[in-house]
Amino acid sequence: MPAEQPPKLRLCGIGKRFGGNVVAVQSMDLEVIAGEFLCIVGPSGCGKSTVLNMIAGLDQPSDGSIEKDGVLIKGPGADRGVMFQDYALFPWRTVEANIGFGLRYGPRARQISAAERHARVGRLVDTVGLRGSEHKYPHQLSGGMRQRCALARLLANEPDVLLMDEPLAALDAQTRTILQGELLRIWGEVRPVEERRTAIFITHGIDEAVFLADRVVVMSSQPGRVTAIIDIGLPRPRAESVRTDPEFGRLTEEIWSLIRDQAYRAIA
Amino acid sequence: MSARHFRSMVLPVVLVVLWQAWAMTLPAKSAAPSPAHVVKEFGALVSSGALPSATVQSLGRVVLGFVLGAMLGITTGALMGAFRSVHRNLDPIIETFRPVAAIAILPMVILWCGTGLLAAVAIVGYAAFFPLVINTAHGVSHVDRRLVQAALTMGVKPSTILRTVLLPAALPSIFVGARLAMGIAWTAIIAAELAVGAKAGGPGGSGGLGEMMFVDYSYSVDLNGIVVCMIVVGIVSLLIDRGFRAAERRLLAWRL
Numbered sequence: 001m002p003a004e005q006p007p008k009l010r011l012c013g014i015g016k017r018f019g020g021n022v023v024a025v026q027s028m029d030l031e032v033i034a035g036e037f038l039c040i041v042g043p044s045g046c047g048k049s050t051v052l053n054m055i056a057g058l059d060q061p062s063d064g065s066i067e068k069d070g071v072l073i074k075g076p077g078a079d080r081g082v083m084f085q086d087y088a089l090f091p092w093r094t095v096e097a098n099i100g101f102g103l104r105y106g107p108r109a110r111q112i113s114a115a116e117r118h119a120r121v122g123r124l125v126d127t128v129g130l131r132g133s134e135h136k137y138p139h140q141l142s143g144g145m146r147q148r149c150a151l152a153r154l155l156a157n158e159p160d161v162l163l164m165d166e167p168l169a170a171l172d173a174q175t176r177t178i179l180q181g182e183l184l185r186i187w188g189e190v191r192p193v194e195e196r197r198t199a200i201f202i203t204h205g206i207d208e209a210v211f212l213a214d215r216v217v218v219m220s221s222q223p224g225r226v227t228a229i230i231d232i233g234l235p236r237p238r239a240e241s242v243r244t245d246p247e248f249g250r251l252t253e254e255i256w257s258l259i260r261d262q263a264y265r266a267i268a
Numbered sequence: 269m270s271a272r273h274f275r276s277m278v279l280p281v282v283l284v285v286l287w288q289a290w291a292m293t294l295p296a297k298s299a300a301p302s303p304a305h306v307v308k309e310f311g312a313l314v315s316s317g318a319l320p321s322a323t324v325q326s327l328g329r330v331v332l333g334f335v336l337g338a339m340l341g342i343t344t345g346a347l348m349g350a351f352r353s354v355h356r357n358l359d360p361i362i363e364t365f366r367p368v369a370a371i372a373i374l375p376m377v378i379l380w381c382g383t384g385l386l387a388a389v390a391i392v393g394y395a396a397f398f399p400l401v402i403n404t405a406h407g408v409s410h411v412d413r414r415l416v417q418a419a420l421t422m423g424v425k426p427s428t429i430l431r432t433v434l435l436p437a438a439l440p441s442i443f444v445g446a447r448l449a450m451g452i453a454w455t456a457i458i459a460a461e462l463a464v465g466a467k468a469g470g471p472g473g474s475g476g477l478g479e480m481m482f483v484d485y486s487y488s489v490d491l492n493g494i495v496v497c498m499i500v501v502g503i504v505s506l507l508i509d510r511g512f513r514a515a516e517r518r519l520l521a522w523r524l
Contacts, residue, residue: 058417078423088414092436092522102422105432137522157422 007031008069008161008198009055015063016050016224024050026223027064032161035196037187039209040217041255043262047224048202049085052163055200056082068161078106081159085166087150089138095149096121096134102157124152127186144175151179155186162187162199169204180211181240189237206259210251211238218258228258301491306499309492318480323500326461326476329385330453333392337449340393341400342435342442348401349408349438350430362401370395370456374463383464383474388457395456399448407441408434440523443516447509454505458497477501 009032016025025047032038040048053059055066057076066073068080081102089098100121103112112120125134128148138146147167154162168176168183188196203209209216210232218228232251234242242248284303291302313319348355370391381387411434419429435442461478477497484493 056417056421058420076417076420076423078421080421082418082421084414084418086414088412088418090415090418090433090436092439092520101419101432102424105419105428106423139522163421 008034013064023223036214039213042219046219046221079160083164128152305492329388333389336393337396341397345401345404348405371459396449400445403445407438411437
């Protein structure tokens with residue numbers, strides 16, 4: 001990554017306290033480069049989700065500031081799309097209507113004609129493999145299908161920054177592996193760096209982070225702070241075979257060693 | 269008629285048979301109602317046109333009052349559910365008025381609105397308001413916060429979120445409120461028509477099933493006529509409730 005490029009996101013001395021003295025995040029600095037896929041890993045309770053919520057503008061930092069393209073983030077906006085861990089699909093809307101929700105009710109400036117909206121939703125239904133289920137309600141879908149629907153909804157709004165909070169956590173291992181590949185394809189792995197979106201992806205899975213990311217941010221808990229940032233130099237596009245690469249194993253082990261003690265302490 | 273419908277009819281039929289058997293042990297001149305007399309009276313009231321017109325009159329008042337109460341109740345409830353400050357300010361007022369029965373405000377309503385349609389709509393609207401405002405407020409305030417956050421991150425304005433997220437998500441609660449409100453609306457209108465009929469001092473007052481019951485009671489001591497009115501009210505509200513349930517199944521098909 002060229003270092004002289006201005007960051008897409010700049011987190012400056014971020015702190016977050018809840019209900020008096022519970023420190024969720026403490027003096028965190030982080031720069032996210034445009035077009036990079038950044039994964040955040042860390043033990044439970046290290047404030048990963050809190051950081052994501054603050055970038056989304058759903059939560060305000062107690063200290064410090066977050067800028068996107070040099071502009072202070074004050075609240076949620078359509079430029080930063082979020083994919084929630086529990087998907088947060090609208091249960092009374094069909095797959096199609098969920099995917100098109102932001103296009104229909106979002107900011108006027110971004111609104112497009114109904115025909116364009118239907119065309120874009122149709123393309124995304126195909127992209128995430130939900131053709132044939134586009135008129136179903138979320139409760140009629142399997143976990144994997146809901147996840148695809150949430151991903152399509154995130155992409156439909158074409159946000160500048162994709163924020164994903166453990167989006168694959170609820171899936172079985174096979175589905176997760178397939179969707180990791182799909183996610184990279186949709187993010188723009190095969191396109192040049194300047195045409196890729198910026199993605200921040202929270203996960204518990206270290207191998208998942210290594211497989212997906214350009215960089216992995218390792219966080220520690222109590223208080224939540226950045227322990228290390230690991231560059232993942234594995235070539236793109238990443239094939240399944242990269243998982244058996246010795247470098248893949250080395251990186252996974254390196255990250256695991258950074259959070260091992262904390263992880264054991266968390267379950268003790 | 270399915271087996272399930274048939275089974276649900278068994279107990280009512282048994283009770284009517286027992287009632288008739290009991291009535292047949294009474295002297296011929298007894299004023300006590302019996303199924304046979306009720307059926308005869310029903311036929312007479314239908315053929316004279318009195319029963320259909322009274323039913324239409326009461327039904328019209330209930331529907332208009334319900335619509336008014338629903339518009340006010342759902343709007344107020346949605347605002348209370350969405351904004352804590354609105355809830356904080358309105359809740360004590362609403363909870364103070366809620367135990368005051370619709371019939372208790374009748375004197376005031378008659379004073380201000382007379383005894384015509386306006387008064388009837390005001391009484392029914394007042395009665396229907398409370399179940400709707402409370403259930404809507406509860407439903408809206410218990411909407412999954414994630415859904416609101418999801419809409420916010422898509423750049424949807426709060427006023428649009430109220431319409432496109434909070435109200436649809438609260439619809440199951442609103443339906444519960446609507447069904448309760450419809451039942452209470454009937455009790456309010458019959459009581460109001462009874463009272464207005466009593467005040468007017470005889471036929472030619474306000475009309476409706478309640479007045480018909482009062483006239484039967486105070487002029488002819490015809491308890492059979494009163495029972496006819498009771499049954500009509502019961503059946504009409506049962507049909508309305510079935511209609512609500514059908515709408516619920518259609519509109520809430522997205523639920524499990």
